[in-house]
Amino acid sequence: MATVTVALAFYIWGCLHVLFLEDQEQGEACEQARPEGTPTLIGRRGDFIPLRLVCEASNGHDYSVVIPHYINPTVAVLLLLALACALGSVLLRYKQRDSAG
Template sequence: MASDPWQGHDVAGLITVLFAGAPTLIGLTVYLCSRLTRQARRRNTPFRTWRDVSLAAVAAGIALYLWGLLHILFLEDQEQAEECERQRPEGTPALVGRRGDFIPLRLVCETSDGRDYSVVIPGYINPSLTVLLLLALLSAVASGLLHHKQRTSTRKKG
């Protein structure tokens, strides 16, 4: 039920993201490995290099996100509640709920005074995802600009 204050993450959502993310990660990994062949390296250009850096950052981000999801998936509701109790800060009043957020990825324990705190998901996951997202975005922009520059200089020559 949606009004349940102890709901955590939606299991169907967790499994959907895992089943969509795993093949995506595998596909990206296979593609990036294919870019390491001698033939692919000979045809390398700056915009392709930046594109591959962007895709590698995306792949690393997906792997990290899936790793965080696995931390949640293997904990039963009771274990999640116990983790909330175990990590409750000193002087924090009674727990009144628990919720799961997918963005940022976290399991949040809610207290009666309106404060909350995260448990289960390793603390390095969300900051690392932010850095990887920025790297992917900047690399994609660099790749696009270099590709555009190459295309416009080729048109001027021809």
């Protein structure tokens, strides 16, 4: 349960990076992170899985900004750890039930 809580906290931390930025600040972040040779930006969109703010260029390429790079891998590892713990718990419960009966 603790791993799920920590994963949720990291996810919310990533969401807060986007929620507290005004549209103008998001646009500035896109401009500052624009790769060399990338043409004009035509828009932005937010994705929730994986969590990211995507800047879209007129040539069809896009890139992510604002969300720290450690957020998505950390959430994935913590959720996998939570799943492993849940499966281990189920297996131990099953073994305990068999040995008692």
